[in-house]
Amino acid sequence: MVIFVSIFYNKLGVCCGHSYPLPFSSKNIDANLCKTATRCTIITTVRNRKNKQNHAKHTTARYIRFNMKIKQHIHGIIYSTGQVATQQYIYLAMCLYLASLSAYHTLTLSFLKGHSLAVLRGAMYLYGASATLSTIIIGLILSFSISYLVALTLNIEPNYATILINDVILMGIIPTGISILFALKYSSRLYHSTRQMSSRGEFRTMLALDISPYRLIFTPQILAGILTVVAQSITMAFISVIVMNIMVPSIAGVTREYFNFILISSINPGDIVQFLAICTTMGLALTVFPIQAAYAVSDSFNRTESFYIAMMSIFYSLIIINVAGAII
C-alpha cells in the first residue's frame, strides 16, 4: 500500500498533464560529487608533494576520497532506484496489485452463496450495458471536440500538438475526465437504487431471510461498478483515438501517416497501464462512497462494515493525494 500511495503521489499527477522531476538530478549530483572528489584529489596531491611527512593529513584525504566514492555509489543506487520506481516497472507492480485485488474479490464472490452472481449480472446490465448508448454518444462528443482542438493546434504548431496529445489529452483529459464522469454517474444511480431498496424495505426482507445485504448486494454491486467504469473509460478512450485518427488529419490538412506517427509515438505501454490504474482507482473510490452513504441512511439497517470504511478511507486518501500531487 505504501508503494501504491507513493506511485500515486509521484505519478498520478501525470494524468493532469504534468510530470514531476525528481527532487535532485543525477547529473547534478554526479557533477558535484566529481568536482568535490577531484578537488580532494588535487589537494591531496599538492599536499603530498609539498609535505610528504604529513602522514595524518594524507590519511584523512584518502579517507575523504574513499568516503566520497561510497557516497557517490549510494547516491547512484538511490537515484537509479528512484528512477525505476517512477518508471514503467512500478506500473506493472501496480497492475499486479490491482489484478490480485480483483482476483481476491472474484474469489470472495465465488464464496458468496446464493444469487450474488445474479445480482452482479443484473448490476452490470443496469449500470453497464444499458448505458452503452450514452457512453458512445458522450464519447463521440468529447472526441470530436478534442479532435478539433488538436487539429487547430496542429495547424499552428505541430510540435506542440504532440505535447498536447501526449500530456494533456491522452493521459490527462480523457482518462481522468471519463473515469470521473462515469464513476459519478454510476455511483449516483447506485446510490438511488440503494436508497430505493432501503425505502421499499428490501433490506428487511433480506434480514428476515437471514441473508446479509453486504454479501448479497453490495459486494457484487461494487465489483460491477468497478468493471463498468473501467470498461466504459477504455471504450471511450478507444473511440477518442479512432475519431482523432479520422478527424484530425482531415481538419488539419496533414497526411494521415504524419498524424498517426505523432499519435503512435506519443503512446507507450506504461501510459496505458497508468490509465487503467487511474480508472480503477477512481471507480473504486467513487462507487464505494455512495453505497456507504446509503448504508448509513438506511433506517432498517444500522450496521457499519469496517471493511467498507477502510476501503473508503484508503481510496479517498489516494484521491486527495492525486489532487494534491496535481496541484503541486
Next chain:
Amino acid sequence: MIYVHYFQDSEKCTSMQNTLFDLVKQSREVSLVAPEFPLLSGVTVLNNITLQARYLYSSSPKRVKVDTINLLNNFSMLYILNKYPDTLNSYERFVASYLQAIYIHPNTTIIIKPAQMLNWQQQQLEKFFSHMPNILNTIIIEDIANKKLYDNITINKEVDFYQWLDSLKNLLSIA
C-alpha cells in the same frame, strides 16, 4: 392447519410483527409473509423464491429451478418464473412472497395482513387459499375489520396470538 388471529389495534399489530421478526431471525423453522417484507426488485421471481435456499444451503441452480416450477404449477402461475417483481400484479407478488417463505419447508408460516397485500379483494384471497398447499402450519394475522373477507375460507381455528406464540416457542425450543 390454518389458524387465524384477528387484531383490533394497529399498534398491537406492530408489536406482534416485531416479535415475529425476532422469532424469524432466531429460527429458520418459522417464515414470514408480510407487506413490510417485499420481494427484491433487482432479481427475478425464480431468484426471489430460491434466494434463501441458494444463499444458506447452496442448493444447485437446476434443482431449485425444478422445485420452483413445481410450486408455481400449484398456483398455475408458471409464466411469472422469469419476471421481475415490478411487473407483477398484487396477487402474483403475494404468491411469489408466499413461495419464497415456504421454499425451505419451515415448520410454521406466518402471513401478516394478507387482505392488505391482495388489495382487499375477496376473490383473490379465496383463490389463494384454494391453491395453498395444506401441508404446513399457517397462521394468519389479520385486522378484525377484514374478518368478512374470510367467510368462505376454511379456517381451522381462531387463536390468541400470545398463547399460540408460547406454544410455538415450546415446540421449537426457543427461549
